[in-house]
Amino acid sequence: MASEISRLCTVHALPNKHDRPIYLDRERDGIVDGTMMRSLLPVMVLGALLMSTFSGFGSSGTPSPLDRQLIAAAEQGDPDGVRRALGKGASIDARDSRQRTALMAAVQSNHVAAAKALIEAGADVNAKDEINDSPYLLAGARGYLEILNLTLAHGADLKSTNRYGGTALIPAAERGHVETVRTLIAAGVDVDHVNKLGWTALLEAIILGDGGRRHVEIVRLLLDAGASADLADRDGVTPLQHARRRGYHEIEQLLTAAGAR
Numbered sequence: 001m002a003s004e005i006s007r008l009c010t011v012h013a014l015p016n017k018h019d020r021p022i023y024l025d026r027e028r029d030g031i032v033d034g035t036m037m038r039s040l041l042p043v044m045v046l047g048a049l050l051m052s053t054f055s056g057f058g059s060s061g062t063p064s065p066l067d068r069q070l071i072a073a074a075e076q077g078d079p080d081g082v083r084r085a086l087g088k089g090a091s092i093d094a095r096d097s098r099q100r101t102a103l104m105a106a107v108q109s110n111h112v113a114a115a116k117a118l119i120e121a122g123a124d125v126n127a128k129d130e131i132n133d134s135p136y137l138l139a140g141a142r143g144y145l146e147i148l149n150l151t152l153a154h155g156a157d158l159k160s161t162n163r164y165g166g167t168a169l170i171p172a173a174e175r176g177h178v179e180t181v182r183t184l185i186a187a188g189v190d191v192d193h194v195n196k197l198g199w200t201a202l203l204e205a206i207i208l209g210d211g212g213r214r215h216v217e218i219v220r221l222l223l224d225a226g227a228s229a230d231l232a233d234r235d236g237v238t239p240l241q242h243a244r245r246r247g248y249h250e251i252e253q254l255l256t257a258a259g260a261r
Helices: 002-009 034-054 065-075 079-087 102-108 112-120 135-142 145-153 169-175 178-187 201-207 213-224 239-246 249-257
Strands: 011-014 022-025 031-033
Touching: 065 079, 065 102, 065 112, 079 112, 102 112, 102 135, 112 145, 135 145, 135 169, 145 178, 169 178, 169 201, 178 213, 201 213, 201 239, 213 249, 239 249
Parallel strands: none
Antiparallel strands: 011 022, 022 031
16 A cells, blocks of 8 residues: 555655746656645545455456456567467456556557557557556557557547547657647637646647747647647746747747737
8 A cells, every 4th residue: 555655645856946836646657736836735645545454346346367468468469369369259348456457558558569469459559557547548648559550540538538538649749749639629629628737738848848849840740730829827827928938939929829828
């Protein structure tokens, strides 16, 4: 239990001279600001306690040896092993102690062939693990474009959100995954969705981006897709103000051209 609490609650402060503290969690799939961290901490600890209590139990109890074989094959990127385990009767959406399905295990290491074998066999691309990630959300957040396209072709829930209330588009924009952002916009993900921090994909690309070529292009893509150039964060700071504070001149020009104030 202690290790679960440590994994969930230990954070790293990011340098950010213009704003209140921002933290990146150890799973590196989300961010939390200082104010939200204090409010989320009791919930995170309770979640760790529950995970400790129910660890090892999936949707249908403890995974069978065949289910464990399937998850191991997926984790190792072995599509033939995946097919063998399924052929012997393994449950395709069985869960391990971290509530990962075999597909999630494959996605975490970007094992495209194993993921494809599972998805084509009917694996649930929206199945959430213990930290509220799904194969679709994780592929988007990490820029695993081949797997992302597979999930989109097999029923990905575009409105689903991670534990920070963000769609797949928001972390993709933050991390500079240009083609992933382009793909998610084309798929129809809401470009103005606001996460629990009060940030849109546009805000996160500016606040947590580096102002470089990739983030400039992402801002361009978001604005071209109709993202609001004036939708401020919960403190009333607009995308344009954030860009100016950071000296991101190209982004500032894009926002100004889009009518930002």
